[in-house]
Amino acid sequence: MSSLDNLMNLHGAAAAFEFSDTGELTNHRISDDSNLTPDALDLLAHVFIANIAIATMQARGWEKTTGQGGFYPVQGFTLVGLEWSAVGNGQRGVVLRNDACDFEAAYAALDS
Amino acid sequence: MSVYAELADIPGVIAAGEYAYRGDRYNYKGQLNDEMARMASIMCRATTMGTHMQTEILCANSENCPFDPAHGWMVRGPRFSVCVVANVFCFLQNEAGLLNRVMKKMQDKLADVEKMI
Secondary structure (H helix, E strand, O other), X not given: OOHHHHHHOOOOEEEEXXXXXXXXXXXXXXXXXXXXXXXXXXXHHHHXXXXXXXXXXXXXXXXXXXXXXXXXXXXXEEEEEOOEEEEEEOOEEEEEEHHHOOHHHHHHHHHO | OOHHXXXXXXXXXXXXXXXXXXXXXXXXXXXXXXXXXXHHHHHHHHHHHHHHHHHHHHHOOOOOOOOOOEEEEEEEOOOEEEEEEOOEEEEEEXXXXXXXXXXXXXXXXXXXXXXXX
């Protein structure tokens, strides 16, 4: 079973996808009952890449300024909507329904 | 008790706070000093504004976009995570069960964003 199929097995998963280090969509799965499209996942991948880059800069600066380590390097970014969330880590992401969302399981699956 | 104060009392939470969407006003509780809380508030507010802009672009050309409106975001580091829902932020340790507990509380307590602004 591929890594994307494993992500689709997460409870409430609507889509799972892979992307390049610049955010272009390279592979994806979308559940039959989802309105998501490959174009939307491509933009989501760009959102992940952009926000992880910014957060990494902020974490670097925070640690140097405050001496409080543990945020750098940033390993994942999650966008939370009212009903759905998108969890991204490295070059993969998964879209999950909030009422069933296990963020820790999602990060663990993305790490594996 | 405010939401951020409730979050700060959860074991494993480093600090929590709330910030104004406009201006530099903020409140916080936990293991931060005033300058750290000010920096955290500015960074969280800027990222929140960014995610709102990105979500509008993401949803501009699709019907029933599942992320509109953006309600929050989180970043995860090797030992700590930052969670933001509406105008409340929470810094927490990466302990088993804590991230889900904090996010459940934030999403439940801050579901009605209009009341928070």
